[in-house]
Amino acid sequence: MTPRLKVCGTTSVQDAVLCAEAGADALGFIFAPISKRLVTPHVAREASLSVGVTVARVGVFLGQGLDEVLRLAEASRMSVVQLHGPLSPEFVETVAQFYPVLRVVKVNELQTEGERWAGDPRVTLMVDAPNPGGGVPLEWEALKAVWPAGTWLAGGLGPENIREAIHLLRPAGVDAVSRLEREPGVKNPQAVQAFVDAVKRS
Template sequence: MFVKVCGLTTEEQIDWAVELGYSAIGVMVTTKSKRYRTPEQARALADHARGRITTFAVALEASEVAEVADAFDVVQLYQWADLPNLAFCSSNPPAPEQTSEYFFYDASAGSGVFAEFPDWVRAQPGKVVLAGGLDPDNVADVIARHRPFGVDVSSSVETAPGVKSRDLMRRFKAATDADEVLE
């Protein structure tokens, strides 16, 4: 199962994600985020992660990632853009012409508030990743019911905005273990 932890702000948090077996990390490059990293900070984090874990630069629109897109493996946007390495985020199904490497269903728009996932998400083709309010206590049930390609977490593995907890990250990752979820 693909498991991404988003909103990382330090090299130590990247090290934890690698140690715990996460598939990818996300760095916020939109100034609207409490977890915002400047272009210089974002590049440094991408450099630290390179070759160890897949990196996502996360923003609302393409203009916000222009300075750093080349440093990351994937660009995750909430407004569709025609990019080869796009992860498109929306609470609505993408139009047929809106193709992307990943489709993130996130009705919370980064707020971390859980809402039940709609049935149409199960029928979406491609790499569908569920996000929004997932935590160590609800993620296994969500995976069992919806069978997504992956899941994404941020605020529920924090003690404060941008301050990740290694223990909460460990608990979330353990809850996504395929053997446990399929039982």
Template sequence: MTARVKICGLTRPEDVTAAVAAGADAIGLVFYGPSPRAVTIERASALAQVVPAFVSLVGLFVNPSAAEVRRVLEAIPLDLLQFHGDESQEFCQQFGRRWIKAVRVREQGQIAQAFRDYHQAAGLLVDAWDPDRYGGTGEAFNWSLIPADRPLPLILAGGLSSDNVASAVTLVRPWAVDVSGGVERGKGIKDARKMSDFINEVHRVCKTD
């Protein structure tokens, strides 16, 4: 088993370079103004220029208008869209781009329902529930709520760090893991050593599985 790694919420070119050097499979850029990790189109363009071939560039949106998404797509070569709000499948599907849907988990059966509601997605991201925040909480959730039957690739997020990601991969067996705050030294400021340690832990447990 191999779990892919996405580093999300990058704001500086040097952090993108460090994430790629550490072995990240995907880089996430946040296009959601209230987030401390949000980037403008101008900043995102500069970050995109240092993402090499075969590393996916993901754009994260929270309840955007269709015009907002299209404006970003016109300027930034995103490989994948990530919708982290209350978007419908019909909304997510309209941009002619692969997309994943994030679900904030708080109760049994919620993930199974999301697999049905968003069956056209390229993957389902499961994150911790917070009534006031759409992701980036730094909190884990009860992984036992994740069903064994997964008709789509499952991406695990929420409170991950190098201290617990090996256990997470072993127990959940996700398609990928997504980390932001767990590899930072400040909001939106990544730590090269933490990113390297995180990815090394994922690779270590996958090799021994």
């Protein structure tokens, strides 16, 4: 089964349309203030409206309070919320009452978080590298023994390695950013299309 495909770090309407037309299933919009791919709610909203409802719009958050997460997600027309960082189960549970949640975890949290959210259709796990957006892949071979079905994979994915990652782990979804850019926040159209094509052929 072909995994769902998300291109993260969208910062413009132009790149949102580019990724959607290339075949991405989801676009990520980063609202974490520390990110070099930070997007404004206005631009995220315009980009969301430009791609229509068939493409998921994922708001990415780190270190923000519950009210801010929900306010930004609504203002920018997000359809999914992606949560990074140390958060209480109650925080995740509350967000999940309003939006489907991609809960990003580290490798050493995978088993615990997998057990915590097993059977909850509102919360999907995503495993990312220690430095999200840094372009460094995880050790996929070592993850095979603990990989829960239905989990998404991120971290250093690009056209040149995505088929190997999918073959080893069979993730439910894949998420890429740094290897699909000309510079942080600016997409490379050729890399985006090559990534999409590689995923679809896997």
